[in-house]
Amino acid sequence: MAKKKSSSSSPSVAAATTPKIADNSNPDLQDFYGFKALPVVVAKNCRHYIYIKKHEVRTVTTMPTEGNDRSLFVLNLPVDTTDSHLHGLFNEYGQIEHIQYPGQQQQQQQKELADSSSSNKKKKNQRKKNLRREQEEEEKTPVLRRILESGSSAHVVFASQDDLDRVLDMPHQDRKWKAETKQQTLGFKRYVRQYNMARPDHNKLQQQVNAFMLKFTASEYEKEREAQERMNKMDEDGFTVVTRVRKGIASAGATTAAPVEPEKKKVMGDLSDFYRFQTRHKKQNELQQLRERFEQDKQKIALQKQARRFKPY
Numbered sequence: 001m002a003k004k005k006s007s008s009s010s011p012s013v014a015a016a017t018t019p020k021i022a023d024n025s026n027p028d029l030q031d032f033y034g035f036k037a038l039p040v041v042v043a044k045n046c047r048h049y050i051y052i053k054k055h056e057v058r059t060v061t062t063m064p065t066e067g068n069d070r071s072l073f074v075l076n077l078p079v080d081t082t083d084s085h086l087h088g089l090f091n092e093y094g095q096i097e098h099i100q101y102p103g104q105q106q107q108q109q110q111k112e113l114a115d116s117s118s119s120n121k122k123k124k125n126q127r128k129k130n131l132r133r134e135q136e137e138e139e140k141t142p143v144l145r146r147i148l149e150s151g152s153s154a155h156v157v158f159a160s161q162d163d164l165d166r167v168l169d170m171p172h173q174d175r176k177w178k179a180e181t182k183q184q185t186l187g188f189k190r191y192v193r194q195y196n197m198a199r200p201d202h203n204k205l206q207q208q209v210n211a212f213m214l215k216f217t218a219s220e221y222e223k224e225r226e227a228q229e230r231m232n233k234m235d236e237d238g239f240t241v242v243t244r245v246r247k248g249i250a251s252a253g254a255t256t257a258a259p260v261e262p263e264k265k266k267v268m269g270d271l272s273d274f275y276r277f278q279t280r281h282k283k284q285n286e287l288q289q290l291r292e293r294f295e296q297d298k299q300k301i302a303l304q305k306q307a308r309r310f311k312p313y
Contacts, residue, residue, distance in 0.1 A: 027172045035075065036168065040089070042078055042177040051075040054168065055155060070097070070164050072156040079148050080186055084179035086156060093170055094163025100155045101148075144194055145184040 029036035035051035042048045055071035074086070083099050090096060158164045184190065234240055273279050 029168075029170060029172050038089075038170070039172070039174050040078075040177045041174050047174065048076075048078055048177070050077060052168070054164065070158045070161050072158065072164055072167060073153065074156055075151070075153045077148055077152045077154060078177065079150060079152075080145075080183075081148055081152070081154070082146070082179055082183060084181045084183065085177060086154070088178055089175060090156065090158075090167055093166040095159040097157045097159050100157070102153065144197060145186065145190060147186070147190075 029038060029052075031037075032051060035053045038050045038052055040048045040050055052072055052074050055068060055073040057068050072090075078085075086099055087096055158167070184193070232240060273282065
């Protein structure tokens with residue numbers, strides 16, 4: 001009887017343990033308030049949970065872009081998240097078409113509204129040229145790595161709905177948080193880079209200043225030349241237009257600005273009026289001389305009156 005019990009109990013134990021091993025080997029992601037928790041190892045002994053679910057359009061203003069049925073809403077992203085990180089996380093299960101962050105959606109909406117509001121084709125073409133110029137300048141200038149806020153979100157649009165379904169059916173396992181391409185370092189080096197980017201190179205700055213001054217000088221010379229041409233010319237009614245021409249504008253052909261000569265120091269001359277008592281004595285002497293001249297003039301006038309007196313006899 002003991003042998004029969006042992007033989008009957010062994011299959012039941014085996015049947016009960018086999019499915020558990022199969023479930024633990026490939027479990028699904030845990031559900032958390034409508035989201036699926038995706039564990040990510042961002043550092044040694046540091047696990048971070050990213051919450052994902054299929055994007056649902058509740059209102060018309062919520063993400064008015066194409067691919068809503070293929071979009072994955074990702075929440076609680078790490079602050080150092082880049083597109084390369086998300087590609088490395090999901091490319092194994094589906095092909096990503098593009099990624100949108102909340103700030104990028106607002107900028108895109110503003111651009112679309114600006115384009116739709118402008119009815120003039122010339123303004124549209126000018127805006128396109130400005131956008132191309134800005135993109136070219138951004139490609140030339142170094143870009144600082146973006147840092148997200150804590151708990152940020154993003155919309156990941158996949159190439160097909162099957163890719164999205166495969167991502168939602170990902171097995172529950174820890175995944176390493178790493179980028180496919182080399183990224184800029186964060187921490188103190190990022191702040192040093194930001195400090196250097198905020199302060200331009202002295203040689204480039206000097207070139208920009210020289211170019212601006214040459215352009216300004218040429219425009220001022222052109223204004224002066226036009227003003228001189230308008231001088232002493234009669235209009236249609238026969239009146240001469242009086243114009244005022246500013247002098248001292250450098251010629252437009254000059255490649256370099258004329259050097260400014262430093263002011264010469266005044267040579268110290270006579271110091272007779274240096275002290276206050278000297279100026280006081282000087283004023284007194286001048287006043288005395290005026291009085292003497294006044295007396296002399298009075299005597300001359302008296303003599304002239306006597307000489308002009310009429311004497312009939």
